[in-house]
Amino acid sequence: MKTFLRNFLTVLLGITAVAASARLHVVATTPDLGAIAAAIGGDDLDLTVLAKPTEDPHFVDAKPSYLVKLNRADALIEGGAELEAGWLAPLLEGARNPRLERGKPGRIIAAEGIALLEVPAVLDRSQGDIHASGNPHFLTDPVNAGIVAAHIARALGELDAKSAPEFQANLKKFETELQARLAGWQRQLAPYAGRPVVTYHNYWIYFGRRFQLPMDLFLEPKPGIPPTPAHLAGVITKMRADHLRLIAVQPYQNRKTAETVAGHTDAVVLDWPSFPGGPGTESYFAWMDYLVTTTAKAFAAQP
Amino acid sequence: MLETFQIMQWPLLACLLLPGLLVYLGLHIVEREIIFVDLSLAQVAALGTCLGILMHYEADSWESYALSLGFTLVGAGIFTFTRTKSHRVPQEALIGIVYVVTAALGILLLSRSPEGNEELRRTLIGEVLLVTPAQVLRTFGLFVAIGLVHWFFRAKFLAISFDPDGATARGMSIHWWDFAFYAMFGWVVTSFVQIGGVLLVFSFLIVPAVCANFLAEKLRSRLLIGWVTATVASVAGLYASYAIDLPTGAAIVCALGLALLGTIAATSFRRGSVL
Numbered sequence: 001m002k003t004f005l006r007n008f009l010t011v012l013l014g015i016t017a018v019a020a021s022a023r024l025h026v027v028a029t030t031p032d033l034g035a036i037a038a039a040i041g042g043d044d045l046d047l048t049v050l051a052k053p054t055e056d057p058h059f060v061d062a063k064p065s066y067l068v069k070l071n072r073a074d075a076l077i078e079g080g081a082e083l084e085a086g087w088l089a090p091l092l093e094g095a096r097n098p099r100l101e102r103g104k105p106g107r108i109i110a111a112e113g114i115a116l117l118e119v120p121a122v123l124d125r126s127q128g129d130i131h132a133s134g135n136p137h138f139l140t141d142p143v144n145a146g147i148v149a150a151h152i153a154r155a156l157g158e159l160d161a162k163s164a165p166e167f168q169a170n171l172k173k174f175e176t177e178l179q180a181r182l183a184g185w186q187r188q189l190a191p192y193a194g195r196p197v198v199t200y201h202n203y204w205i206y207f208g209r210r211f212q213l214p215m216d217l218f219l220e221p222k223p224g225i226p227p228t229p230a231h232l233a234g235v236i237t238k239m240r241a242d243h244l245r246l247i248a249v250q251p252y253q254n255r256k257t258a259e260t261v262a263g264h265t266d267a268v269v270l271d272w273p274s275f276p277g278g279p280g281t282e283s284y285f286a287w288m289d290y291l292v293t294t295t296a297k298a299f300a301a302q303p
Numbered sequence: 304m305l306e307t308f309q310i311m312q313w314p315l316l317a318c319l320l321l322p323g324l325l326v327y328l329g330l331h332i333v334e335r336e337i338i339f340v341d342l343s344l345a346q347v348a349a350l351g352t353c354l355g356i357l358m359h360y361e362a363d364s365w366e367s368y369a370l371s372l373g374f375t376l377v378g379a380g381i382f383t384f385t386r387t388k389s390h391r392v393p394q395e396a397l398i399g400i401v402y403v404v405t406a407a408l409g410i411l412l413l414s415r416s417p418e419g420n421e422e423l424r425r426t427l428i429g430e431v432l433l434v435t436p437a438q439v440l441r442t443f444g445l446f447v448a449i450g451l452v453h454w455f456f457r458a459k460f461l462a463i464s465f466d467p468d469g470a471t472a473r474g475m476s477i478h479w480w481d482f483a484f485y486a487m488f489g490w491v492v493t494s495f496v497q498i499g500g501v502l503l504v505f506s507f508l509i510v511p512a513v514c515a516n517f518l519a520e521k522l523r524s525r526l527l528i529g530w531v532t533a534t535v536a537s538v539a540g541l542y543a544s545y546a547i548d549l550p551t552g553a554a555i556v557c558a559l560g561l562a563l564l565g566t567i568a569a570t571s572f573r574r575g576s577v578l
Contacts, residue, residue, distance in 0.1 A: 052352065052417050053417075053419040055417070063414075063415065071421075167379075226431070228432075228544065228548045228549060228550055228551070229307060229310050229311055229432055229545045229551060230545055230548045232306075232308075232310055233306040233307040233309075233310055233545075236306040236309075236310070237306050240306075251417070254425070255429070256430060256431075257430075257433055257435045258434075260310075264306070272472055
């Protein structure tokens with residue numbers, strides 16, 4: 001009886017150990033990376049996302065639980081291009097996880113393989129808080145999401161060879177759905193090509209390029225600096241001159257600034273979530289769909 | 304040019320209409336020598352707003368305002384009953400502690416909320432540039448009402464700040480009038496913090512009053528000097544904010560600082576000056 005129990009427990013423990021280690025512990029820095037990782041890895045991943053969907057991704061508050069998650073992680077997916085430069089490095093130092101060092105297979109940097117826009121020729125503080133390697137918000141372009149998904153599928157497959165075929169299968173599904181939906185989104189926004197949208201921060205440039213919506217008027221005078229009266233006056237003048245009627249703000253930005261400007265220009269303020277993860281926008285596709293649909297509706301409602 | 308005027312018109316009105324009451328209350332505060340009570344009360348009010356955010360009320364909803372006010376009243380109660388005569392435990396120490404602890408509590412509360420951080424930063428710096436006409440008029444209405452209360456009961460309120468010993472000797476209930484003073488004061492601070500932020504409310508309260516104290520003895524003269532200082536500095540700050548492209552609230556605070564420097568320079572050459 002004792003022998004039987006001992007053997008039974010050993011087998012049981014063995015099974016649970018295998019089952020536990022079968023799940024890859026993955027940490028993603030931002031929710032868009034998390035959404036794509038979830039689409040690729042599904043239940044084979046024990047996924048944690050550090051930044052909240054409503055948080056400013058440039059400045060994420062470190063919490064003690066992040067250190068634990070990073071310490072136990074098999075893989076870290078970060079945006080790169082210095083998006084997380086303000087907060088990730090100290091967390092990684094504290095986590096002391098050799099699997100996540102640069103160059104190791106567990107360190108997945110999404111920006112590798114993306115052609116970045118707005119790489120600055122001159123780099124100094126006179127331009128405000130500028131992104132030195134180029135604009136890091138590349139996942140606002142669905143085509144880049146496909147590139148990042150393939151990168152993640154490959155990298156995770158290297159870490160977990162047994163699940164690699166499944167990751168590739170999910171990747172295929174993701175890419176197929178992406179192609180289909182992209183065609184639909186482009187159809188939705190095609191009638192409004194060339195119509196500019198005013199945004200708070202220079203976050204949406206890749207989205208703008210994909211759907212031909214110029215975005216070069218910002219409520220922030222320089223990235224990271226709060227708006228001043230002269231700058232807002234300039235924005236209002238330009239909006240009136242060019243008949244711009246759409247202002248888009250993200251959850252962590254000051255909606256009051258947008259409302260003030262909208263009040264002086266008869267414009268409409270749109271709420272554009274920075275990331276998937278909110279109610280109704282849990283997956284990457286749902287999020288992009290929401291952005292495209294509300295924008296198309298807002299344009300349609302204008303004279 | 305037209306756009307600039309359109310943007311600046313309500314901030315200008317706010318700075319012309321609202322600091323009047325703040326200057327008067329500032330004279331009380333400076334007399335009581337508890338300068339940081341306004342920072343503390345502003346922080347306590349902000350804690351109420353943080354709780355409101357956590358409970359998913361919009362920052363400018365009436366529920367959020369009511370929470371702020373509720374917390375301010377509790378703060379007023381604390382300050383009333385900690386007005387000690389003992390110098391071993393100066394009241395200023397307790398005020399400072401309330402400030403720090405409520406600030407930390409605010410951070411703890413907001414760490415649980417999705418949009419927390421940004422609201423906290425905005426309470427400090429304020430958004431006088433983005434003030435709405437409704438806010439200005441509502442707050443002005445409130446200030447007029449409180450100003451009238453202070454006018455009708457001016458004997459009592461002036462006594463407890465400027466002559467507390469005499470007041471006690473005459474049998475006034477200091478605690479009750481103190482609480483009334485702090486409660487209304489807290490209400491004023493809470494309302495203005497939503498427009499100008501903590502830095503600006505502190506500056507309007509203290510700097511004109513200090514300038515006035517340098518230059519005059521009589522209360523009436525001090526009031527006048529305070530009002531003139533506040534008005535001139537506001538206009539200068541607003542103008543600098545437009546001309547040199549500076550954030551508005553901070554520009555006004557610096558203009559007030561310059562006004563104080565000017566006052567000190569002017570009085571240090573006078574005989575019999577305070578310095």
